[in-house]
Amino acid sequence: MSSFQTEAPPTRTQPEPPAEAPPRPPPRTPTAIAAHPAKQPRPIVVALPVRDVRRKRPPALSFVLRLETLRRLARVVSLLALDLVGVVGALTTALWLKLAYHGHPSVTLAFHDARPWFSFAYLVTVLMFARVDLYSDRPRRPGIGKIASALLQTTLIALVFALANGEHFSSYFIFYGTLAIGTAYIATLRELHTRATGWILARAGYRRRALLVGSGGQVQALAHALGNRSRLDVDVIGYVSDRARPQNGVRLLGRLSDLPDVLQSTRVQEVIIADPDFPQDQAVELIDQCHRAGVTVQVAPSTMEVLFDRAEFVPGASVPLFRVRAPVFEGVDFALKRTFDLIVAGIVLIVSAPVLLTIAVAVKLSSRGPVLYRSVRPGIGGQPFSCLKFRTMREHADQIQADLESLNELSGPLFKIREDPRLTSVGRMLRRFSLDELPQLVNVLRGEMSLVGPRPLPLRDFERLEDWHKKRYLVLPGMTGLWQVSGRAELDFDDLVRLDFLYLEQWSIFLDMAILLKTIPAVLSRRGAF
Numbered sequence: 128m129s130s131f132q133t134e135a136p137p138t139r140t141q142p143e144p145p146a147e148a149p150p151r152p153p154p155r156t157p158t159a160i161a162a163h164p165a166k167q168p169r170p171i172v173v174a175l176p177v178r179d180v181r182r183k184r185p186p187a188l189s190f191v192l193r194l195e196t197l198r199r200l201a202r203v204v205s206l207l208a209l210d211l212v213g214v215v216g217a218l219t220t221a222l223w224l225k226l227a228y229h230g231h232p233s234v235t236l237a238f239h240d241a242r243p244w245f246s247f248a249y250l251v252t253v254l255m256f257a258r259v260d261l262y263s264d265r266p267r268r269p270g271i272g273k274i275a276s277a278l279l280q281t282t283l284i285a286l287v288f289a290l291a292n293g294e295h296f297s298s299y300f301i302f303y304g305t306l307a308i309g310t311a312y313i314a315t316l317r318e319l320h321t322r323a324t325g326w327i328l329a330r331a332g333y334r335r336r337a338l339l340v341g342s343g344g345q346v347q348a349l350a351h352a353l354g355n356r357s358r359l360d361v362d363v364i365g366y367v368s369d370r371a372r373p374q375n376g377v378r379l380l381g382r383l384s385d386l387p388d389v390l391q392s393t394r395v396q397e398v399i400i401a402d403p404d405f406p407q408d409q410a411v412e413l414i415d416q417c418h419r420a421g422v423t424v425q426v427a428p429s430t431m432e433v434l435f436d437r438a439e440f441v442p443g444a445s446v447p448l449f450r451v452r453a454p455v456f457e458g459v460d461f462a463l464k465r466t467f468d469l470i471v472a473g474i475v476l477i478v479s480a481p482v483l484l485t486i487a488v489a490v491k492l493s494s495r496g497p498v499l500y501r502s503v504r505p506g507i508g509g510q511p512f513s514c515l516k517f518r519t520m521r522e523h524a525d526q527i528q529a530d531l532e533s534l535n536e537l538s539g540p541l542f543k544i545r546e547d548p549r550l551t552s553v554g555r556m557l558r559r560f561s562l563d564e565l566p567q568l569v570n571v572l573r574g575e576m577s578l579v580g581p582r583p584l585p586l587r588d589f590e591r592l593e594d595w596h597k598k599r600y601l602v603l604p605g606m607t608g609l610w611q612v613s614g615r616a617e618l619d620f621d622d623l624v625r626l627d628f629l630y631l632e633q634w635s636i637f638l639d640m641a642i643l644l645k646t647i648p649a650v651l652s653r654r655g656a657f
Contacts, residue, residue: 217309272641339366341402515566519554540591580605
């Protein structure tokens, strides 16, 4: 039995205290007993006004929990069904494209030929997806990067299995074609699933009520971030802090000592520690209070925790030390990224050749001047290179930029004007859809740029950077990056630089693939582009 139980009444064998005896002292807390064990006359069992969250729940709560279980089951079953549609659709489409190339575009025949692979491909896909939590709940479920990574592993397993069984292929399009199509199909279906279920849950009033603990700008920043992530479904009701100060849009609910009352009155499901400097002893007490009330606790990452991905253990030291690697691409990482750049840039350059030719003719006929504009920009290590673009402005546009500085619409070192008078009619259209950047595929093949990375800035902007901004030049600049898929010109410059640092910390080949795929809808939507 637990020591935290109601004190039992005295038994008959216990002598009754005399009437004139002084009153018994109040029961001492477990902390006081542990601090002075020698003064304990006898074991004292203390009554605590806290319920055991593990006890049997009332029928009404059990019914609600069963509904929660049904909701989880519905989530997994629906995702499994969508993945089945995606796998079957990808295999069928790949074979249909192959048949169409040979002059026999038959969907029925493609489905019949792909049918023997359905079960194996779907089984391996489900196992790979489950391995990376693609069937978990909304807050923890990864996005397109993990989908592409898991499907690549599925494709490699299928290829090895087929070759081991003695299968022979005239081409391997069925593998890489299915990989590309399957990534697009499944990512699209899952995004629609996320939006649809989010809409249903919002209409049903389902949101996780969260309480923040911390002080300063961390509380406001975290509340803002949670509010902008619709897939998290978090309703921040306020915060508690001993070092409170006014926060825009975040309500102060009390001090840390008021936490038990706040938990009871607000009925929150989780508490999030937003302060990276929160004292450890207070954190232990806070977590204990939350767990007693059946509330989960989460900790928002601090700046130092972001660096752990680059930490390497240094052996031989008397104190365990970790070395933080520089955020650069070297060795296998550089070889993998460079190979990926060469293959993709070469393919895109060949496929888009008719588009490039059409744009070149339009630029030449629309205004006087060269077709290509060579913008000298700092590259890796600050070394200048000629960044190629289709010319979008009239001749001598650089010479009048100083006269337009007062019209600049962006903060920090960047210079952008929504209605730039120097743009040609063709150039305005090219800028709107970022088609003027396509010649930079040549820069990628030359090794001056990468497909994905921090965007190179003109010399005018580079000269106005702060020292911490220039750390983004430790790697090759990119044609696209987290800037382009996270708001483009709508973001503050410091936020853009932080996105570059986040990319360097979290880089993987699958992150590059995810950014490239997200660049297409970002460009088509024209959000923040001018």
